[in-house]
Amino acid sequence: METLSSSRLTTLLDKALNRCHQQGGKLTQKRERVLKLMLQSRKPLSAYEVADQLNKDNEQSIPAMSVYRMLDFLVSNQLVHKLSSANKYIACSHIACDHSHQVPQFLICSKCQKVKEIGIPKTIVEQLQQSVQEADFQLLNSQLELDCICQDCA
Numbered sequence: 001m002e003t004l005s006s007s008r009l010t011t012l013l014d015k016a017l018n019r020c021h022q023q024g025g026k027l028t029q030k031r032e033r034v035l036k037l038m039l040q041s042r043k044p045l046s047a048y049e050v051a052d053q054l055n056k057d058n059e060q061s062i063p064a065m066s067v068y069r070m071l072d073f074l075v076s077n078q079l080v081h082k083l084s085s086a087n088k089y090i091a092c093s094h095i096a097c098d099h100s101h102q103v104p105q106f107l108i109c110s111k112c113q114k115v116k117e118i119g120i121p122k123t124i125v126e127q128l129q130q131s132v133q134e135a136d137f138q139l140l141n142s143q144l145e146l147d148c149i150c151q152d153c154a
Contacts, residue, residue, distance in 0.1 A: 004039060004040060009036065009039060009040070011096055012039055012095050012096055013027075013032060013035065013036065015095050015096045016032075016035055016077075016079050017032075019077055019078070019079065019095070020077050020079075023077055025073065025076075025077055030062070030070060031070045031073055031074060033054060034050055034067065034070045034071065034074065035074055035079055035080065035091065037050060037053055037054065038050070038074070038080055038089060038090065039091045041091070042114075043090075043112075043113050043114065043115070044083050044086060044088035044089060044090040044113065044115055045088055045089055045090075046086075046087060046088050047064050047067045047071055047089070048064050048067075049088075050071070050089070051063065051064045051066075051067045054067070074089075075089070078092060079091065079092055079095055080092060081104060081106070081117070081143070083106060083108065083115065083145055084141070084143070084145065085108070085145045085147075086108070086113075090106075090115050090117070092104075093117045094117075102119025102120055102121055102122065103119060103120050103121075103122055103124070103125045103142055103143075103144075104117055104118075104119060104143060105118050105119065105120045105143075105144040105145075105146065106118075106143070106144065106145045106146065107146050107148045108146065108147060108148060109148055109149055109150035109152075110147050110148065110149060111149060111150075111153040112150060112152065112153050114150050116150075120144070125142045128142070129142070
């Protein structure tokens with residue numbers, strides 16, 4: 001992720017605030033600080049890494065369990081994605097978009113941990129879901145995380 005300008009960051013935080021309001025939630029000051037940190041990060045962060053960063057810049061210590069709850073809120077409002085394979089979080093790259101998107105898929109560089117969010121057509125997920133059902137299983141999560149090597153590391 002490129003470094004965000006202050007105007008771009010403000011735009012993203014305003015969109016996030018509106019999204020939370022539309023969905024009946026509240027982007028509190030602490031949640032906004034977590035989201036801002038996620039937006040400015042060049043790599044996925046664990047809840048403990050987020051807590052460490054927040055506590056560096058804050059007089060009052062924020063426990064990791066509180067950060068987990070804030071991240072859960074941000075995930076449920078589609079502002080942040082959880083990368084299950086690494087147990088880390090990354091800001092959604094589509095916060096400012098007003099149109100519908102394809103299903104998120106994450107390309108994760110196994111060397112530098114850089115992550116790129118791309119979309120795949122919903123029809124592919126529907127085909128996967130059908131194959132899973134035919135095997136007498138239920139698909140719980142359609143998020144795909146692919147182990148890759150980025151162009152910089154290749």
